[in-house]
Amino acid sequence: MSKxxxxxxxxxxxxxxxxxxxxxxxxxxxxDLLALVDIVEFREVMTxxxxxxxxxxxxxxxxxxxDEEKIKDIRARSKLLVTLGACSTxxxxxxxxxxxxxxxxxxxxxxxxxxxxxxTIARGVSEVVKVDAMIPGCPIDTHEFLRVVKDLLLGKKxxxxxxxxxxxxxxxxxxxxxxxxxxxxxxxxxxxxxxICPSNGGYCFGCRGAIPKANxxxxxxxxxxxxxxxxxxLDKFKLFLERDKEIFPDDKN
Amino acid sequence: MLLKTTKTALLKGIDQxxxxxxxxxxxxQDSRVLYNYVKTSHDIFxxxxxxxxxxxxxxxxxxxxxxxxxxxxxxxxxxESKPLVLFGIHxxxxxxxxxxxxxxxxxxGDPNYLERREKAIIIGxxxxxxxxxxxxxxxxxxxxxxxxxxxxxxxxxxxxxLVEVATDRGNVFAEQFLxxxxxxxxxxxxxxxxKAKAFESLKPFKDLEKFPELFQENTHHPVWxxxxxRCLSCGSCVMVCPTCYCFNVTDDWELNMRAGxxxxxxxxxxxxxxxxxxxGENFRPTATARLHHRINRKFNYxxxxxxxxxxxxxxRCVRACLADISPKTIAEAINGEDEKEWN
Numbered sequence: 250m251s252k253x254x255x256x257x258x259x260x261x262x263x264x265x266x267x268x269x270x271x272x273x274x275x276x277x278x279x280x281d282l283l284a285l286v287d288i289v290e291f292r293e294v295m296t297x298x299x300x301x302x303x304x305x306x307x308x309x310x311x312x313x314x315x316d317e318e319k320i321k322d323i324r325a326r327s328k329l330l331v332t333l334g335a336c337s338t339x340x341x342x343x344x345x346x347x348x349x350x351x352x353x354x355x356x357x358x359x360x361x362x363x364x365x366x367x368x369t370i371a372r373g374v375s376e377v378v379k380v381d382a383m384i385p386g387c388p389i390d391t392h393e394f395l396r397v398v399k400d401l402l403l404g405k406k407x408x409x410x411x412x413x414x415x416x417x418x419x420x421x422x423x424x425x426x427x428x429x430x431x432x433x434x435x436x437x438x439x440x441x442x443x444x445i446c447p448s449n450g451g452y453c454f455g456c457r458g459a460i461p462k463a464n465x466x467x468x469x470x471x472x473x474x475x476x477x478x479x480x481x482x483l484d485k486f487k488l489f490l491e492r493d494k495e496i497f498p499d500d501k502n
Numbered sequence: 503m504l505l506k507t508t509k510t511a512l513l514k515g516i517d518q519x520x521x522x523x524x525x526x527x528x529x530x531q532d533s534r535v536l537y538n539y540v541k542t543s544h545d546i547f548x549x550x551x552x553x554x555x556x557x558x559x560x561x562x563x564x565x566x567x568x569x570x571x572x573x574x575x576x577x578x579x580x581x582e583s584k585p586l587v588l589f590g591i592h593x594x595x596x597x598x599x600x601x602x603x604x605x606x607x608x609x610x611g612d613p614n615y616l617e618r619r620e621k622a623i624i625i626g627x628x629x630x631x632x633x634x635x636x637x638x639x640x641x642x643x644x645x646x647x648x649x650x651x652x653x654x655x656x657x658x659x660x661x662x663x664l665v666e667v668a669t670d671r672g673n674v675f676a677e678q679f680l681x682x683x684x685x686x687x688x689x690x691x692x693x694x695x696x697k698a699k700a701f702e703s704l705k706p707f708k709d710l711e712k713f714p715e716l717f718q719e720n721t722h723h724p725v726w727x728x729x730x731x732r733c734l735s736c737g738s739c740v741m742v743c744p745t746c747y748c749f750n751v752t753d754d755w756e757l758n759m760r761a762g763x764x765x766x767x768x769x770x771x772x773x774x775x776x777x778x779x780x781x782g783e784n785f786r787p788t789a790t791a792r793l794h795h796r797i798n799r800k801f802n803y804x805x806x807x808x809x810x811x812x813x814x815x816x817x818r819c820v821r822a823c824l825a826d827i828s829p830k831t832i833a834e835a836i837n838g839e840d841e842k843e844w845n
Contacts, residue, residue, distance in 0.1 A: 281756075411773075
């Protein structure tokens with residue numbers, strides 16, 4: 250029997266893109282990874298199952314009643330449980346559904362099928378079970394995934410930046426998105442993506458979640474200063490940050 | 503030694519020096535103007551435009567590998583350095599480099615910084631006006647470069663330049679690569695008089711030399727809370743500062759776990775976790791406390807150490823701050839220059 254740590258991947262409500270990112274490796278990296286761990290369960294690539302896991306990576310948000318039972322069961326059988334991507338970390342784009350009342354939502358998505366009533370609000374995994382580490386992002390960054398794996402194997406607490414995207418934007422010497430008259434969530438969103446969107450002509454969508462103690466009040470003043478629409482800004486925050494109670498304090502559910 | 507040359511001769515000199523040195527200068531990329539390596543002298547952006555990052559990145563890059571190590575105990579220290587000519591550096595940034603030279607030479611010295619610095623020839627380019635409304639070099643006297651350069655260029659009319667050769671290194675460069683004639687001291691005097699006139703109405707901070715005491719006494723001045731309340735703790739100000747030099751060091755194992763790299767990355771006191779310690783306590787948990795610390799580093803703690811303002815007034819942090827927080831506003835509140843009622 251191999252003594253290598255047993256690793257498993259599970260998916261809930263999500264697009265499965267983060268699982269693909271986790272194995273988007275060079276052949277050399279793949280063999281190095283497989284020399285370190287045994288992948289014992291991973292629906293995307295194999296049919297095997299296992300009874301317990303050293304590390305369980307969870308993709309997707311918890312958005313149905315049966316999901317709750319399933320994630321609790323995985324948690325009970327895992328030594329470490331790690332979220333993989335925005336959906337499992339902060340509920341991701343799935344949480345957009347939380348802005349709608351259930352009946353309206355069902356009618357919108359499944360018109361004429363009122364009997365379909367299986368979804369709950371979309372939640373991040375940590376709202377249901379204890380999470381030991383997180384890998385944020387939509388999708389995840391493969392390098393960050395590998396770094397977290399290595400840290401966990403070495404018994405280190407994985408370090409995910411607590412500073413915002415601006416730090417990386419400045420290191421990349423980007424012209425500030427605000428100077429182009431465009432609203433960007435970068436100042437309050439967790440870095441670690443190397444400011445990939447602002448560095449490539451875009452703006453920060455907030456997929457990695459808000460930094461701890463984000464100064465949302467100051468952000469509002471800044472929007473006014475740059476003559477940017479507050480409604481527009483709110484829409485941007487809605488895309489990934491519904492579960493952030495600092496930003497959307499009213500529990501609509 | 504004072505020489506006189508032309509823009510054409512300078513460009514030619516740069517093209518010649520490119521065979522033995524890397525040359526970095528202001529360049530235009532897309533809509534951005536930034537310091538970068540050039541392939542020919544034509545790549546140089548010939549003008550004065552504020553950049554996001556100061557030229558310190560050539561000596562102290564945002565990320566660098568300090569050493570390679572292996573699981574069986576081999577450790578190889580690494581310094582990536584090449585001979586470099588840094589061309590067209592303005593007085594505020596020369597002042598910044600001078601302060602970093604002192605900081606990185608302090609105590610045991612920082613071999614990585616010092617080796618890169620040792621291999622560099624710095625050619626300054628004087629300014630006879632401020633670059634925009636955000637710069638306040640004149641408030642701290644940084645519109646004049648004291649040291650930190652090997653050669654200083656003073657622009658005259660008709661694309662002519664006075665060339666002040668300040669060091670032996672500068673002399674070697676001038677002799678080898680620059681076609682020039684002897685410069686007249688009188689021309690430099692005239693240049694300096696014209697510059698002094700241009701800056702006549704732009705006064706330094708009131709009581710600048712007393713800043714360390716003034717800042718020490720004004721820890722509880724309302725300006726701190728007033729400005730700190732708006733701070734996003736985004737770290738932009740400290741990332742772009744020419745005199746900030748804090749860093750973090752991480753060990754990054756390769757995936758095969760047989761070898762790894764010890765790396766250092768810029769870190770900064772305005773970021774929330776900078777002062778978080780192993781037990782979880784954070785000594786500066788509020789943005790106001792962090793802002794107070796950052797500005798005191800410039801006008802108090804390090805000013806005492808370096809004998810001059812460690813803020814060089816380049817204005818980069820002001821341009822980078824979405825919340826409009828400026829060291830100038832704070833200093834003018836602390837020294838009473840703004841005559842504003844803060845209480």
